[in-house]
Each structure stands twice: as structure tokens, then as C-alpha cells.
Amino acid sequence: MGCNCSNITAQEREGMLVRTDAIIESVGTSRESVIPLLQALQNEFGYLPHAALERVYEKTEIDRAQLISVSTFYSQFKHAPSGKHIIRVCTGSACHVKGAGNVYDAFIRELRIGEGEMTTEDKLFSVEKIACLGCCTLAPVVQIDEKIYGHVQPGKIGEVVEDFLSLAEENEKEEKRGERKQVAGEIRLGMGSCCIASGCGDIYKELVEASRQLGIEIHIKQVGCVGVCAKVPLIDVVQPDGSVVRYPNVKAAEIKEILHQHFKAASPLKRLKNSVLEHLHMYHTDTTWDNVVWKPENERMGVIDSFLTDQRHISTEGYGVITPLNINEYCAHGGFEALRKTLASASRSEVVESVLKSGIRGRGGGGFTTGRKWEIVAKSDSRVKYVICNGDEGDPGAFMDRMLLESYPFRVIEGMLLAAYAVGASHGIFYIRAEYPLAVTRIRAAIEICRERKLTGDNILGSEFSFDIEVYEGAGAFVCGEETALIASIEGERGFPRQRPPYPAERGLNGFPTLVNNVETLSQIPFIIKEGDEKFRAIGTKGSKGTKVFALAGKIRHGGLIEVPMGMTLNHIVEKIGGGVEGDARLKAVQVGGPSGGCIPAELCDVPVDFDAFDRMGAMMGSGGLVVLSDKDCMVDVARYFLEFSCEQSCGKCTFCRVGIKRMLGILDKITSGKAESADIDKLEQLALNIKKASLCGLGRTAPNPVLTTIKYFRKEYEEHVKGICATGVCKAMVKYVVDDNCTGCTKCAKACPVDAIAYVPYEVHHIDTAKCVQCGLCIDECTFDAIHKVPLNKADGAII
Amino acid sequence: MKIRINDKETEVSEGEKVIEVARRLGIGIPALCYAPGFKHRASCMVCVVKELTGGRMIPACSTPVAEGMDIQTESEEVKQLRAMSLELLLSDHRADCEAPCSTVCPYGLDIELMLGLYDTGRLEEAHALIAAAFALPVLGCEGCKVPCEKACRRASVDKAVPIRTVIGELAKKHEPPRVETKAKTKKETEEAILFQSRLGRFTESEKELLKDSVTTPSGCLHCACEGREGCKLRLYSAEAGIKRTRYEMSSASPAMTKLRVTDTIRFEPAKCIKCGLCVYNSNDGFTFSDRGFGMQVVLPAESAGNVGASLCEICPTGALYIGK
Secondary structure, three states: OOOOOOOOOHHHHHHHHHHHHHHHHHHOOOHHHHHHHHHHHHHHHOOOOHHHHHHHHHHOOOOHHHHHHHHOOOOOOOOOOOOOEEEEEEOOHHHHHOOHHHHHHHHHHHOOOOOOOOEOOOOOEEEEEEOOOOOHHHOOOEEEOOEEEOOOOHHHHHHHHHHHHHHHHHHHHHHHHHHHOOOOEEEEEEOOOOHHHOOHHHHHHHHHHHHHHHOOOEEEEEEOOOOOOOOOOOEEEEOOOOOEEEEOOOOHHHHHHHHHHHOOOOOHHHHHHHHHHHHHHHHHHOOOOOOOOOOOOOOOOOHHHHHHHOOOOOOOOOOOOOOOOOHHHHHHOOOOHHHHHHHHHOOHHHHHHHHHHHOOEOOOOOOOEHHHHHHHHHHOOOOOOEEEEEEOOOOOOOOHHHHHHHHOHHHHHHHHHHHHHHHOOOEEEEEEEOOOHHHHHHHHHHHHHHHHOOOOEOOHHHOOOOEEEEEEEEOOOHHHHOHHHHHHHHOOOOOOOOOOOOOOOOOOHHHOOEEEEEHHHHHHHHHHHHHOHHHHHOOEOOOOEOEEEEEEEEOEOOOEEEEEEOOOEHHHHHHHHOOOEOOOOOEEEEEEOHHHOEEEEHHHOOOEOOHHHHHHOOOOOOOOEEEEEEOOOOHHHHHHHHHHHHHHHOOOOOHHHHHHHHHHHHHHHHHHOOOOOHHHHHHHHHHHHHHHHHOOOHHHHHOOHHHHHHHHHHHHHHHHHHOOOOOOOOOHHHEEEEEOOOOOOOOHHHHHOOOOOEOOOOOOOOOEOOOOOOOOOHHHHHOOOOOEEEEEOOOOOOOOO | OEEEEOOEEEEOOOOOEHHHHHHHOOOOOOOOOOOOOOOOOOOOOOOEEEEOOOOEEEEOOOOEOOOOOEEEOOOHHHHHHHHHHHHHHHHOOOOEOOOHHHHHOOOOOOHHHHHHHHHOOOHHHHHHHHHHHHOOOOOOOOOOOOHHHHHOOHHHHOOOOOHHHHHHHHHHHOOOOOOOOOOOOHHHHHHHOOOOOOOOOOOHHHHHHHHHHOOOOOOOOOOEOOOHHHOHHHHHHHHOOOOOOOOOOOOOOOOOOOEEOOOOEEEOHHHOOOOOHHHHOOOOOOEEEOOHHHOEEEOOHHHHHHOOOHHHHHOOOOOEEEOO
16 A cells, blocks of 8 residues: 555645544544444545554554454445536446446546546546445435435436436535525435435425525435335425325426425414424434335325235334334334333343244344253353344345345434343343444444433333443455354454354454344344244245345336245246336346356246255355346356456455455356357366365355356357357347448437437448447437347357347 | 374374364374464465365364364365465465576586685685586586576577686686585485475566566576475475476576565565465564555565564575575
């Protein structure tokens, strides 16, 4: 790491050191505080300046070796300043199959970013890829600073950037006016997984424009989403009394009417002033942050009905009703009843027994019987024990844990409290990805509320049981979802998994017994205790009990977040809940479990959702991403995509994962570029099987699954690739774009082409210059005469794809 | 407590590692990232053995024994995995064990060693080596097709080291040597060559770097590995009968970069297998940077003083060694 701040003045440097000292003062100087310290420094400076790091060596126990080791391991940390605005192109699985690669390339091209660079010359924008933004139903998705753009097409890059810049300009003006501004109310514009899809930008603009015309200052807040992604765009109007009125499928033309309805022009300010200011006050102080999206909604109908009918809500109980941070509402729905009942009348062993009997298995991926883990920790007579809630959900295409943490924080906390009581722990940690800022904020706020209500802290609800909870932010490493790596990271080390045994349940954090449970697992515990293990056991299959939350995305009509009873078939999920494959395509496969899971072919999609059934197919429940693939998707490309993710996320500790996966990727690169021979498929399979056997941790042991399942079920496609044919035309190196005689010379494609590969020749048949073409697909989308096709590169008159 | 190793039951004590038990019983298990008495964490997976009760492959070096374990150390499956882990490490190991010039010399002259003596001004010793190989005054190079110069690594950077010219110069200018040196015969040289790791092709940037940085009198890059004598990677690869890796060769570290850690200690990142022994056993010295395939073992310049010579002894390859 060379010096990255050579061009700052002595004065700037001095200021930097003062700020660094203040941060060190507030965060701490122990070796364990290295990650929070680096996070705080990066928040302050936007990157990790050399001078600040030198100060850290001087003033803390953290030495050079530790700091370099940690700061280069986690992807959150930056060693060089980036642009003023950061464009994050989501490369999650759902975005990938919808062309995120082209979108990324388009940003690099349009913003004229040099090769190997990521920042524009004027330092205005930096472009980076991000594993998953969790807005899978809006794919492809791009986030610029805080703003999310859905369905971004390579041809719309200019518009997106322009829109962002005009918004940024307005925001600055707003900030300047801010002090004098009086806000009449709040309008929430659904974002995240559902709303932005069709014309959210228009709605936003209309809201700004209409409020200005009507003289009503409103706070336009962009909020997340918990599932129903088909009723978009969707806005919630927060009335002065705090109640919310929802408008699904809203159109720009209706905005003014809605505003009139709620904020009558007859000098509303005075009347509302007090209540609104009070509301704002609460919002800013974060005590009862009532940022709810889901309020009672009577107008559920049509799509929403079919989407919801077959679902079963346990983790997501109170779906559409409960305000995330309203503890009274949670209690009114039976919240903390399980805890009360337990503390009043159940022994610790009875709780463990109940969880064991319920048959619940860990939702984080491995499917280990939760009760067994509890038993081991409970048995230990250690003075100190920990409970960790694993919220380091990093799978591309999965956002269940985030949604649970954001929308049902109290349920997860209650689950943790029950676990802590059962195993005799006194200290709990929520480990949440830093990429989930809202989840972090909500959980922090919820813990605070619980403390006020005597639900955490000393002598909870007047009992002997005491338990404290803190929040730890992960710094961006998929491998930290592995429990021993997660513990290493809390201890201030790089996220290297550790040798098991001893299991964390025996010797975990700081050497003490530690119960690590996934968010979703904990969120099912209150139900088991409150309703009884028999009732939980009655749901599901022989080996998999209860419900499972999935993120349903990809080539599906109605994607979103769903919770279904174990045992429901994939076909049922795709057809009944998801409304089938989108467009006129056919179902080809369902990718389950992200990078550790596999692809289940359409003909086997009558498989029930079940840990063991998935395992038998070579797939894996994983944490619960369901990406629907159609006959327009190339399975070799899908396998390569997940493997590339695993390769980037490998910690590097053991040979098989560090080098083996890289070599697998090398072979897949050869296959997808048409340079492979058929022996390579066997070589790939052999390598994959051995990596699965001999890697040290779960990441390596499961990373080959996407490749192995696609070879198993779609070997024909691999063989075609070896022969130089990618039947879907997804593998760019194997196809070219050609114009046929249907071309009328309308010049639409020539105008659309971002790289001038099509000459502007009106009324003549156009021609695509293959050398220039970047295969972004814009011309095909633009052409109204179906005259542009992808054809195999190695055949002169190849079949049209 | 009791466990079984290769079908034999044996008494073990709590906390013992599988590899310790095996070695105690005289069962050899190869291991790179393990050094008795030093801190280590499973990494190389060369010590992999099969635990039959759970059916899992485990690293013998760091798995503690547990009641009822049934360990198999020599099955085909285990051997195959071991060989694969070595092959994978070798695919990321862009280094020559022996200099190609030395391996091709029909007279068995260790040319790289001779050039090393020449480059450091020890001309008499260099001469002695030549004399032993060629039975001077008849110079073997006369009429030789000089495969050494064709094989020379420097040739792929700019131009080959003029080996024949150097030999001629030494033979002409200097008195017959007083130093007695017995050169190895060609057969002996062949036998001594355990396994040849291959450097592969230099990248353009590596070529530029080498062109500018290598300024020995002969121009020799000294590509032979100085740590090859004690290299376990080489030893185990030879034992496993590996000729060369079946996988694509690439590495995240530049080839042929020799860093001076102290006056005597040298570090060559390209030969490092990232096992971490030097990291875990130095205090604020070596450390890891980055992750995954791009992970490197690095030594911040400021921390060079924290590195002791004992680390050279535990490095399983020629990445960290006492320089000549």
C-alpha cells in the first residue's frame, strides 16, 4: 500500500489527524475494534487515507500486519478516494440473467472511464459492481449513491445519469432551503423490490412538481419493500395523524388529485404544524421511526391474492399489518408472548426440548438441526456464553434476512432472547452486513425500544434472566456467513474460517461457547414456543419442518418475497405464486440456494421444498434465493456466473478453494468462449468433485454445486459449447449480430447503437460491423422489423438464434 | 481415548492432532503448511486423510483426535486428492526449480551456478566448475550446439546470456584452477533433479521489470530456485510422480521478484504457497493482503526488522530463504 494522499496540504493533514484521533477516541484502541474503526474512518473520509492509518498504528494496539490483513480482506474498505457519486451496478443473479453485464459495460463506456479505472476523470462518478442490492424483481438494478434505478437498459444510461444529476442538484437546493422549510406531510414512494419498476421516476417528478404548484411542501421518502412486487408503482401517503393511505398502481396524472385529497390547500400548515413537526421530530430522533411500508390494505385483489393465498406466514407473520418499529403492534399480534410465557413458567431445558422436538433446521444454508446446537451450548457450564444472530446474508439473489430484519425486528430479537434464555447466554450480537444500513438502523432502534421496555438488559421482565444485545456491522465478505469466519471477523481478524471441531457451540467467540443462528431461524422460534412444537411440526415434510422464506426472482411474472410451507413443490411456487415464467418463454430451470446451490431442471421441478430432497438433487436449500431461468438462459453461463462469484469471495485460506475454483473458472472461460475441447468437461467435473470433498469450509465445499448440477442436468449444453454453439446466444464470444433482408433501412438501430457499429444509411439494408459491436442488444430491442439476429460466429450461414 | 489409523487401533491423548499420531506410528503424511512446534492453520490440504466414520476428508495437521475416529491415510482417493492439491499449488507456482541452461547442458555443467560465481567475481571457482565438466584444456563448448543459450530464460526477456562466450573467456583468461571441484556427471544431475517446476512465459510487464532490474555482469537472471534444496513442494511433487500440472498456469504475483528482507533473508512472492506459516509465526511481520486467488503474503517495508531467520527454516518452499 503506497501513500495515497501525497497531494494533501500540511493543513489538511493536520485536520485529518484531529478527526482520526477523535474517531479512535470514540471507537476504541483494542485489536478487536479494527473493523469498526476502519468503518468509522471510511465513513469520515470516504476512504482509508494513509495518514490516518499511520495514526492508527501509533495510537492503538492494532499493528501494521493486522490492519493490512483486515483492510484488504473486506471489500467495503477502499484505499483510494473514489468519485463524488458512486454508481453501483447490481450483479446479483437476477440482474445477471437480465443483462447486468451490458449495463456495467454501458456505464464504463458512456462515462468514458479508462481501462482498469473505475472513476471518471472529473472525479464525479465511480462505477463499481455490487454483489446484490436485493431488488431482484427490478433487474437490472443500479444504485447511484442512495437512489435506486430499476430496469436499467444499456441504452438508458445517459437518462439515468442525467436524472440523477438533476435530482442531486435539487437536493442541494432543498438542503439550502431546508431550514426555512415547513413540511406538510410525507409521501412514501415504494422502492426496493417492487415499486420503482414502471415509471417511478415520473411519479417522483410529478410529486415534486405538483407539490410545488400546490404550495404544499411534502417529504418524499423512498422506502423499501416487503414483497408484493406486482402492484407498482405504489405510494403511501402518511397523513398528519400518522395513518397511512396506500395507492397501488398509481399513475402520474393522479398525483395532483391524491395531494389535494390529503393536503387541502386551505392553509393546512398551521393546522398540521404541531402534529407534523412532532412526527418529524420522532423521525429524526429515531425513537419511534415509523417508516413502515406495509399498512392494512383492503384493496388486495387479483394478482396480490394469488400471490399471497398459498403462502404461510410464520417469520413474516403480520405481513402487511405490522409497523416494523411499533412494539405495541407487535405485542398486539402476540409478540413477546412466547418470552413472557417462557420466563414465567418454562425451564431452560424445556425450551431446548421444545425446539429440538419442533424439528426446525438452520435456515442459513447447512440445515443443521437447530435444537442440537442449542443442546450443546446449553450443556456447557461456561461462565460466558454468546448468541450471535447471523445476518451476513451475501448470496446474490437473496434478501430474505434483510427483509426480516427490516420489517420484523422484534420477532428476531424475541427469537434471540428465547435462544439466550434456553442456552444460558448473557450476551448477544447481531452481525449484519454493512450493505444493509436500514436493517442495522432498525435493529438498533428496536433494541433500544426493548431496553426501555425491560425486554433486554438486567432482569428481563422482572425475572432472573439478564441479556444484552449489540450490533456488529459486517464489512463485506460472503465467507463471513460461515460461522467460524464470522466469529474471526468479530474478533478483528480477516474472515478465515477455522478448524471445526471444536464447533463454535463448544468454543466460539473469544473461546466461549457461542450459539450462531441465522436470522430466519431465530424468527421462527417465537412461533414454536408460543404455539407449541406440535403445531410447528405439523407444517412441512418428514425431514424439514415449518416454513421457508424465499426471494423469488429471475424470469418470473410476479417476483417478490414469499414464505411457503416446506413441502410445496417448486412448480407450485413458480406457477401459482409467481404466475409463471414471464413473456412467452418456457421454464428451463430453477436455481436454488445461490452460489452454493444448484440448478433444478424444469422436468424435476415437482420436487418439494425440502432440505434433503434438494441435497439429493445436488442442489442445496442455501439461504433461499429462487432464480427462475427460462429457455433464453444459457446454463453454462449461469454456472460460470455463480462460480465467478465464489471465486471472488473465496477467502484464500485453503488450496482447493483458492486455486481450485480459479482453475474451474479458467476451464469455464474456455468453454464459454468456444475454445474448449470435450475432455475439458470431464476435467472440470473431476476438479469440482474434489473441491467439494476437500475444501475446508462450507463455501468451498458447496461452490462447485452450480457447475456440477448443470453438468448433470444440462451436459448437452456444455457439449454444444465445446462445438462452438451457444444455443441461447448469451455467450458473447460465440455469436455475432447480423441484419437480414427484413431490414427496411429505418436507421433506428444505427441511432441506438452506442458504439457506432451500424452505419447510418437510410433506406438501405443496414450492416453491423462485428469488430465494433459490443453485443449490448440495443439494436435488437429497437428494431421493429425483427431483422437483427444473433448467429453462431463459427458458421457462415448459421442458424438464427 | 482410542482411534483407528489404517485399520490399526491406537491409544491417543486428548488434544493430539491426527498427523502427530500418524507420524508417531511411523505413518508418513506429507504436509506443507505444518511445522511441528510452530503456529499453523490448515491451508495446503496436502496432508488430507479420510475419516471413515463421517466420510469426510480432513486436514491431518490440524484436526484434533476424537474418540472413535477411523483414519485412512493411503487410499487411492486420498492419494488422488493429495496429488491434486499439489498440482493446484504448482499451477500457481511460477518458478523454475533448476535453471533450464543447467538441465540441458550435455556435459552436466551447472551453468547457473557457474554464472553465479562469475557474477560475484569468484572467477577461480567458476573456472574450477568448468574444468571439472570439460577436462580442460579441451573446451566442450567447441562444436556444441549450445542448447543452454536456447533454453536461457533471459532469451525470452531480450537476449540470451552469452554462455559460451563467458565460458570461453573464463577458460582463456585464467590459470587452470587450483580449487578441486568434482562436477556432477550428466546422470547424477538427472538423478538430482527431483521435479521441475516451470516458470512459463513472462508477461510483458515482467519482461520490462526484469530488463531494467537485472544487472548482473553476465546478464543471467539466476532463475534457478535458491531454496530448492529444502523445498517440500518439490519433494512431495516428485514423490507423487507429478510431471507437471494439468491446469492452466497463472499467478497473482509477478515471477522472478526477489525481495531483500534483510542483508541475508530473501523473499520471492511467486514461490509462496500462501500457507501462512511465516504470517502466524512473526509478530507484526509478514501478513496477508487481499483474498481469494489474489491473496498475497506481504511484508510492509517498515516491518522487515520483525522477521527472524527461523522463518526461513519453516517456509515449505523456496519463497523465504537465506540468500547466498
